[in-house]
Amino acid sequence: xxxxxxxxxxxxxxxxxxxxxxxxxxxxxxxxxxxxxxxxxxxxxxxxxxxxxxxxxxxxxxxxxxxxxxxxxxxxxxxxxxxxxxxxxxxxxxxxxxxxxxxxxxxxxxxxxxxxxxxxxxxxxxxxxxxxxxxxxxxxxxxxxxxxxxxxxxxxxxxxxxxxxxxxxxxxxxxxxxxxxxxxxxxxxxxxxxxxxxxxxxxxxxxxxxxxxxxxxxxxxxxxxxxxxxxxxxxxxxxxxxxxxxxxxxxxxxxxxxxxxxxxxxxxxxxxxxxxxxxxxxxxxxxxxxxxxxxxxxxxxxxxxxxxxxxxxxxxxxxxxxxxxxxxxxxxxxxxxxxxxxxxxxxxxxxxxxxxxxxxxxxxxxxxxxxxxxxxxxxxxxxxxxxxxxxxxxxxxxxxxxxxxxxxxxxxxxxxxxxxxxxxxxxxxxxxxxxxxxxxxxxxxxxxxxxxxxxxxxxxxxxxxxxxxxxxxxxxx
Amino acid sequence: xxxxxxxxxxxxxxxxxxxxxxxxxxxxxxxxxxxxxxxxxxxxxxxxxxxxxxxxxxxxxxxxxxxxxxxxxxxxxxxxxxxxxxxxxxxxxxxxxxxxxxxxxxxxxxxxxxxxxxxxxxxxxxxxxxxxxxxxxxxxxxxxxxxxxxxxxxxxxxxxxxxxxxxxxxxxxxxxxxxxxxxxxxxxxxxxxxxxxxxxxxxx
Numbered sequence: 065x066x067x068x069x070x071x072x073x074x075x076x077x078x079x080x081x082x083x084x085x086x087x088x089x090x091x092x093x094x095x096x097x098x099x100x101x102x103x104x105x106x107x108x109x110x111x112x113x114x115x116x117x118x119x120x121x122x123x124x125x126x127x128x129x130x131x132x133x134x135x136x137x138x139x140x141x142x143x144x145x146x147x148x149x150x151x152x153x154x155x156x157x158x159x160x161x162x163x164x165x166x167x168x169x170x171x172x173x174x175x176x177x178x179x180x181x182x183x184x185x186x187x188x189x190x191x192x193x194x195x196x197x198x199x200x201x202x203x204x205x206x207x208x209x210x211x212x213x214x215x216x217x218x219x220x221x222x223x224x225x226x227x228x229x230x231x232x233x234x235x236x237x238x239x240x241x242x243x244x245x246x247x248x249x250x251x252x253x254x255x256x257x258x259x260x261x262x263x264x265x266x267x268x269x270x271x272x273x274x275x276x277x278x279x280x281x282x283x284x285x286x287x288x289x290x291x292x293x294x295x296x297x298x299x300x301x302x303x304x305x306x307x308x309x310x311x312x313x314x315x316x317x318x319x320x321x322x323x324x325x326x327x328x329x330x331x332x333x334x335x336x337x338x339x340x341x342x343x344x345x346x347x348x349x350x351x352x353x354x355x356x357x358x359x360x361x362x363x364x365x366x367x368x369x370x371x372x373x374x375x376x377x378x379x380x381x382x383x384x385x386x387x388x389x390x391x392x393x394x395x396x397x398x399x400x401x402x403x404x405x406x407x408x409x410x411x412x413x414x415x416x417x418x419x420x421x422x423x424x425x426x427x428x429x430x431x432x433x434x435x436x437x438x439x440x441x442x443x444x445x446x447x448x449x450x451x452x453x454x455x456x457x458x459x460x461x462x463x464x465x466x467x468x469x470x471x472x473x474x475x476x477x478x479x480x481x482x483x484x485x486x487x488x489x490x491x492x493x494x495x496x497x498x499x500x501x502x503x504x505x506x507x508x509x510x511x512x513x514x515x516x517x518x519x520x521x522x523x524x525x526x527x528x529x530x531x532x533x534x535x536x537x538x539x540x541x
Numbered sequence: 542x543x544x545x546x547x548x549x550x551x552x553x554x555x556x557x558x559x560x561x562x563x564x565x566x567x568x569x570x571x572x573x574x575x576x577x578x579x580x581x582x583x584x585x586x587x588x589x590x591x592x593x594x595x596x597x598x599x600x601x602x603x604x605x606x607x608x609x610x611x612x613x614x615x616x617x618x619x620x621x622x623x624x625x626x627x628x629x630x631x632x633x634x635x636x637x638x639x640x641x642x643x644x645x646x647x648x649x650x651x652x653x654x655x656x657x658x659x660x661x662x663x664x665x666x667x668x669x670x671x672x673x674x675x676x677x678x679x680x681x682x683x684x685x686x687x688x689x690x691x692x693x694x695x696x697x698x699x700x701x702x703x704x705x706x707x708x709x710x711x712x713x714x715x716x717x718x719x720x721x722x723x724x725x726x727x728x729x730x731x732x733x734x735x736x737x738x739x740x741x742x743x744x745x
Contacts, residue, residue, distance in 0.1 A: 130583015130745050132721075146673045146683035146720065149645050155680070245745075 092197045093506065093540055094165035095125065100136035103505045108376040109464055110508050110540065112267040112456075115378035119358035122315065124207035124235035124249065125199060128358030132204075137162040145204065158203030165200035169193075169540035173271070177532040189216050195228075197540070207233035209255075229306055231255040246318075246357055251311040257327065259303055259346060259386040262415040262426035263454050270498045271512045271534045275470040276413075276430040276450035277304030279490075280331065281437045284446065284522040286480055286487040295485070297437040297446070298394030299407045300331035303430070308336075313346075318355040321348040329390045338393040338406075346386040353380025353419065374422075376458055382417040388432075394439065405439035411448070427453040444477015461502070468496040476522065488524025493517040507539040573731035575715060576704040577739040579697045584721050589621040590743065591687040592703050593694035595714040595726075601691050603627035607663055610674070610684060612640045612656070617674060617684030621720070623694040624686060626669045633661040640682075643675040653677070671718065687718050717741050 096103055103110055106117030113121060119128050127134045139159035147157045173192035178184045192215070199209040210230040214223050231253025236245050258264050263274055272278075280302040287294045311325030322345075328335070329342030354360050388411040395404050415428025434446040453469040471494075476487035498512040514532040521527055575594075581587040603625050611618045611633040624630060634640045634656040641655040642662065647670055656662050666672060669688045676682040687694070697703040708731045715727045722743040729737045 130721075132585040133583060133587075135585075141681035143680040144675070144683035146675060146685070147680060149648065149673050150643075150650075150675065153650075154675075157680075 092169075092199050093167035094161070094163070094197075094199055095120075097163055098137045098161065098165070098200065099127070099134050104375050104461075108456075108458070109269050109500055109502055110506060110538065112269050114376050115354035115380070116358065116375070118261070119354060119356060122313075122321065122356055123246070123358065124205060124233040125201055125209065126205070126207065126235070131201070142203075156203075158206065160202065161200045165198050167197045167540050169195040169197055169538070171195075172537040174535045175532060176534075177530055192216055192536070195540075205235035205237075205239075207235065209233075227254065229254055229256065246315040248312065248314045251313065251325075254306055254308045255311070256306045257309065257311070257325070257344065257346075259344070259388065259411075260384060260413050260415050260428065260430070261348065262382065262384060262417040262428055263452055265304060269456075269464065269500045269508070269510065270466060270468065270496060271510055271536050272496060272514060273304050274452060274468075275472045275492060275494070276452055278302060279448075279450075279472055279474065281407075281409075281434055281446055281474075284437075284474060284476065284490060286476065286485040286522060288483070288485045290484050295438065295441055297407070297434070298439075299392050299409070299434060299437050301329065301390055301392060301409065302331070303388070303411055305331065309341075315356045318357040318359055319350050321350075321356045322346070329392055331392065338391070340391045340393075342388060342390040344386065344388040346384070348382060348384040351381045351383075353378040374458075374461070376424075377421055378419050379421065380419050382419075383415075384417075384428075385412075385414045387412050394437070405436055407434050407436045409434040409437070422458040424456040425454070427451075438477070438480070442477045442480050442483070444479045446477070447473075447475045449473045463502070464500040466496075466498040466500060468498070470494050470496070474522070486523045488522065489520070490522040491518055491520040491524070494519075504539075506541055507537065510534070510536040510538065512536075571710065571733040572707045573710055573734060574704060574706040574708060574736045575729055575731060575739055576702070576736055577741065579701045579703060579717065579741045579743065581701075581719065581722060581743045583745050584719065586620060588697050588699060588701065589619075589719060590697055590722075590741075591621060591623045591694055591718045592697065592705065592741070593623060593687065593689050593716055593718070594691055594705065594708065595716050597691040597693060597709065597711070597713065599691075599709075601625055603629070603665075607631040609633060610686070611635050612676070612682070615640075615676075615679050615682055617676075617682055619684070621685045621687070621696065623696065624666060624688055625692045626688050626690060627665060627667055628688075629663050629665050630686065631661050631663045632656060634658055639678055640676050641678055643677050645673045645675070646670050646688075685720055715739050717743060719743055721745060 106113060106120055108114045139162050141159045143155050143157040145157045147154050170191050171193040173189040174186060176184060176186045193213055195211055195213040197211050201207045211228040212225065213228050214225050216223050231251060234250040237250050238248055239245060256266050258266055265273060281297040281299040285294055285296045307327035309325050309327035311323055313323035315321050324345045326341040326343050329340060330337045350356060352361065390409045392407050394407050409432060411430060411432035413428060413430040415426060417426040429451045431449040433448060437446050450472045455467045457465045459465060472492045473489060475489040480487035494514060494516045496512060496514055498510060501509045503509055512534045516531060519527045579590050579592060607629045608624050609631045610622060613635045615636065632642045637658045639655060639657060641653060643653040644651045646668060652664060654662060666686060666688045669690050672686040672688055674684040693705050693708050695703045695705050710731050710733045712728065712730045715729050717725045722745060725741050725743060727739045729739050731737055
């Protein structure tokens with residue numbers, strides 16, 4: 065206990081000191097090879113994107129001011145662009161990447177935990193995850209991206225293979241009808257919906273997922289001590305999951321990003337379990353810095369290179385909001401019976417992100433509710449609220465300090481208690497200090513602590529505090 | 542639109558064009574010129590731009606010599622050229638491979654014929670506008686011919702600089718064309734013996 069506390073304390077102090085005295089992926093090695101450019105053209109630290117990388121991602125994996133002259137790995141042209149003029153009598157022009165647009169990514173983890181009255185437990189996950197990634201374009205305005213991962217399951221040596229992402233980005237599909245470039249795009253497939261860019265998985269340099277995206281209703285288990293039964297909501301939706309979906313998005317006036325789409329809403333399931341599609345929307349505005357279309361204030365041209373020595377600097381303020389409206393057919397499991405029902409639920413989020421020189425500060429709130437997560441068991445709702453804050457500071461181009469604060473409150477309906485269930489509210493508050501080192505531009509080493517200030521289960525019972533310390537080597541090539 | 546098919550011989554048409562240009566009425570004393578630079582962004586072929594005077598009063602006789610465009614290693618060479626309406630273009634196939642010339646103008650096919658290897662075919666381009674050249678055998682091949690009303694056109698050099706000489710005095714609309722960039726126009730007033738400057742910045 066004492067050693068663990070000292071270790072966590074040391075990490076926390078180191079982070080605090082570095083903050084006192086002194087910024088997470090979708091760009092991958094195939095892009096670096098295609099343009100013969102460093103990972104750091106688009107990343108602050110893999111996988112965190114800088115403002116240029118975000119403009120590249122939003123532009124369908126194309127350099128915003130015109131992709132063609134920057135391509136060094138010559139693609140194989142399947143039809144010259146001039147064939148546009150022969151359409152529909154001929155195929156639309158396109159190309160396939162010159163080199164196979166694939167990459168491997170490995171994550172090698174250690175996890176050290178110590179719960180109350182227990183000994184230290186250190187687990188080696190060598191590797192924790194192996195990913196096969198691919199991405200590129202099939203000619204102008206058609207991007208693609210995908211990810212298949214093999215991951216440790218935590219029991220023995222068995223792992224599982226999962227398709228995490230696989231989608232197409234049709235950029236400017238209505239340009240022929242006079243719709244200005246960047247106003248309207250169509251993204252189709254299983255993708256990271258990136259509801260909040262201030263604090264998203266895509267940019268996660270740390271190891272643990274944000275609480276606001278990670279927790280789901282079926283983490284909420286209640287017991288009826290008199291009847292000796294337990295019940296768990298069948299709804300396993302969480303914002304963190306990359307869902308199959310269709311999204312329309314665009315950039316208006318270079319600084320307003322909008323998106324609206326539908327997902328299958330199947331929670332962790334990859335198939336559509338109930339034929340209902342969940343709609344969502346996102347709005348973001350950026351004051352100052354590099355705009356979403358890649359342009360810089362006062363400059364007419366969109367330049368490729370960020371500031372040479374400090375590619376992460378982007379003095380800007382971003383404000384963003386999203387809404388998600390779900391409906392899921394669920395089975396509420398119990399020891400002796402099961403009931404089927406439909407749970408309508410929603411999530412909303414609002415966040416601010418301020419980036420100034422070496423500092424990247426973000427904070428916001430995700431909230432929502434489930435109308436009928438328990439079926440016949442209860443008429444009540446689960447209410448959900450999750451404030452968060454994140455501070456990243458670049459000490460050197462190869463060294464970043466990060467401090468995350470996350471809080472989560474999920475409350476159970478009162479009538480559960482009236483029915484004799486020991487229901488309460490699930491409350492968690494944690495701080496996550498981390499130091500991140502770029503050993504090479506494509507190799508990251510992370511030390512992350514997880515310190516709980518409050519940790520109550522769904523019955524409001526105080527849990528022993530599972531403080532943990534993690535390390536990760538993460539590299540792609 | 543006549544068509545002559547012949548075996549390839551030595552090139553020589555370019556000289557004919559120069560001789561023709563030298564004999565233009567604009568060479569008369571008092572003609573002016575336009576020069577300037579063209580800067581392009583976001584394209585791989587920044588000098589494949591044609592700068593041309595949109596309309597000049599009068600009738601202009603096309604050159605007697607043919608203007609060549611070749612197919613070499615499955616590439617049209619040059620990729621972009623301009624000709625005066627009525628000019629005869631010689632389409633060559635210098636490859637040891639079958640090609641065809643699929644030409645489109647104003648959204649419709651104007652001709653499509655095959656050229657056996659080491660042969661050439663001549664066609665007269667009568668209508669002003671952009672003629673797109675494709676090859677159905679090799680879809681990766683393309684080229685463009687800008688067919689103009691008058692002979693006052695040019696292609697910038699490697700640095701983007703251009704000069705159009707021997708233009709009769711008057712006020713004209715100067716235009717640019719690039720396959721991927723938005724066209725730009727500028728009003729220019731050419732005075733007797735003078736030279737007017739017009740610079741362009743072309744974007745997508």
